[in-house]
Structures are given as structure tokens and as C-alpha cells.
Amino acid sequence: MFMLKRHNLDYLILAGAILLNLGVWFNSSPRLPEWANVPPAPSTVGATASFLGDAELAYRSLALTLQSFGNDTGQVQALKDYNYENLGTWFDLTDHLNPHSDYVPFLAGYYFGGSQDPSKLMPVIQYLRRVGTYPEADKWRYLGQAVFLAYHKMKNPELALELADELAKTYKPGMPAWPLQMKAILASKMGEKEMAYNMMLDAIQNKKEGLDPIEINYMVDQICNHILTPEQRKTNPLCENQKPW
Template sequence: MREQERSLRSVPKTVFGLLIISLCCQIVWHQQLPPPSLEIQALASPPPATLLRLSSLGDSIVTAKILMLWIQAFDNQKGQFLTYSQLDYLALQQWLAEILSLDPGGQYPLLAASHLYSAVPDPVKQQQMLEFVYQQFFVDPARRWPWLTHAVIVAKHRLRNLPLALKYAQALATHTNPQMPRWAQEMQIFILEEMGEWQHAQVVIDEMLTSGQMIDPEDIEFLTQERNRLRNGSIEKNLK
């Protein structure tokens, strides 16, 4: 049999009184609260690497991926979307370095640095990210060369800094490996040509041809033609 519902009249008046008092207290308490802060939180420097490794509980790769997701979501704060230019790039660089130390085989921090964080309209911050990619390249050239080739392109076309692009291209050429394609090793030749260093470019080509590393007939033919073109152009330039 269904239990009969009690009417409101049967509820003691003290209960109603306590309910009204609690509602009033809640209203007063909310009025005393400070307005919600819309202040943007700055990106702080990461904790020591030893602390990050201890907190990973032996699974540093998972921790690295979680931290990378957190870094990428940092530009969304309390409904406000920050531009990358508003981030502290020194702290950002430190975080990316720590994430790579937790997962040395990970590629996403370098992809983010070379493609995302270098796309800001701030030449100083752009170069900060490119230098980060450049420094990290030497840790593992066999796997990190793609990000440095992109740094060459950014330095040349966005920053219009040919000496900087040449610096990155020369690092690629002096740290060749079987995984690196030939075009990545040849980038310095075209940068030298654009800088007007035609004779230097010819010397680089001669060194590549005489090193014994060139075994593909098409590569040899291409570099030979490029050397002859530069030589003829240099002669014509001197005759003018």
C-alpha cells in the first residue's frame, strides 16, 4: 500500500526557519565574495627535472604527454584565449626541454616549437623557438633533422635572416645520417648562393662530390650542374 504523503503543514516551523536562515546566509556569503578574477596567469618555470621524474612514478613518457597537453591548453584561461605572443617564451622553452628530457624519443615538442610557437609575429620570440630547435637537434640528429630543416625555412623566409638560416643549414650538413635526405644536406648551397657567396657554395659542392658519400648518379649530376652554373655565373659577374 502506498505510503500517504505528508502535507507541508506537518513540517515543524523550526525547519522552515532554519531553511530561511540558511538561504539568507548563503546570499550574504556570496555578496561578500570578491568578483571572479580575470587576471591572466603567467606561465611559470617548470619544477626541477628530478621532481618531474619522481612524480611520473616510473612512466615518464605518459607524464611527458600529459605535460605537453597541459602546455598546449595553457593559452585558454577562464574562457579567455591568449595568443602565443602573450606566453613567457623562456618558461615555455624550459617546459619543452623538460618534456623532451622525460621522453627523448618524442617529436611533438619540437614540432610545436618549429611550427606553432615560431609562427608568432614577434621576431625575438620566433628566433627563441628556432634556437631551441637548433640546440635540441644535436641531441639526436637522426630523428630531429626535420624540425631543423623547417627552422631553416622560417629563418630564411619569415625572419629574412640568411646568416641564421645558413647556421642551421650548416648544422644539418655537418651532422648527416642515413635518415636525412640529400636535399636537407644541400640547403646551405642555395642559401650561400642567395647571400652572394658563390665561390663558397662551389667549395661546398666540391667537398660533397669528393667526400665519397655521393653515390647516386642523379645527385652527382645535379651537384655537378649546380657547380658549373655557379662557376659560370661567378665568371660573368667578375667580367661586368
């Protein structure tokens, strides 16, 4: 009899635990975890101290954290909802930890640069602007992406022209010619035809030694078919062998 009562008590406790579990589940299941958005980045000292002074390990770990900020509650957040000002502090932090890596610059330019709200992109552009002047090979490409974001996403041609001027200064023989051409192309699109003509002509005359003939032909085509008027084209010696479009 005692054993039977003991078994009944065990079953009651089990049933009570199950009912309590179900009650908690039904009460909490409609609630979704709240996304805290992008927090401000820690200091460089604090970040490296968290990884026992290993700056490279800190960089790699924090870069992955940066990539997954919008998924930390099991939901996918739209980039337009991110706090881009705080995001900029994470770009600065990772740049201090490792200024040579391409991982975070690529993430900034081609992932975070895709925000549905282009008005938030200034921290991305300023970060790419800085990284794009670093001396490592091909870093200038990030400055080129900054020009693209400023002109096509933010619709800020003045800023794009300013960035394109900085991009042209990164040019070295052996590089593609478009860093030289970018400012002239933008100036032409903005209606500054004389400025565009002078810049293209300067590139052809003074940088000719390092340019591929195809690049030179492209610039001549830009001058003759996009910058000059039909009347100007007829009297310009550059356009003698150019077929009009």
C-alpha cells in the same frame, strides 16, 4: 499558524539566497580570470617525483600541459604574448624526461615556432638545434626547421648559415640531399656565390655515391642557373647540357 510562519520563513531564506547569488554573480561576472603566462618549469627531480618516479608518465602529462598553456583560463592567448624564455625551460625539462619522442620537438618547431613575434624564437631555435643532432632517424629535420626559423622568421642569415653547416654534418647516405644543399643555397642568397659554388661542387664530387640522380641534377641546375654568371656558365663543363632559364 505555526506551520504557515515556518513556510514563510523558508521562502524568505530561499529568496535571500537567490538575491545573494544574483548579487555575487553581477559583481563578479565582468571580471575575467588573469592569465599567469608560462611559469618556469620545475626541476627534473620534482617533475618525476610528482608522478611517483614515472618519467614517461611525467613527460606525457607535461607535454599536454605545454600544449595548453594559453587556454588554461578559458581564453585563447596569442603566441606572441607567451614568455618564451620560460617556455625554453619546459623544452629542456621534457627533453630530459624523454629525449627520443618527437612530440615536443614537433610542437616547438611547428606550433610555438609560429609566434607573431619572431624576436622571441631563439629558445625554440636553440632547442631544435640540440634535438636535431640526436642520432635517431629523422631528428635532423628539426635542425632544418631551425634553419628555416632563423632565416625566414628571425631574418638572421648568419645564424641560419651556422645552423645549415651543422645540418650538413648530419648527412648520411640514404638521406635526402637538401641537408647538404641548404648551406650553399643560403650562401648564394647572401651573395656568397663562390662559397655556394664550392659547396655544391664538393657535394656532387664527394657525396655522389649516396645521392639520387635527381638530386645531382638539381645541384647542377643550381650551379648553372643560380650561382654562376652567364659568362662563367659558358666555360664551365658542368653546364654543357644545361638549358638556361
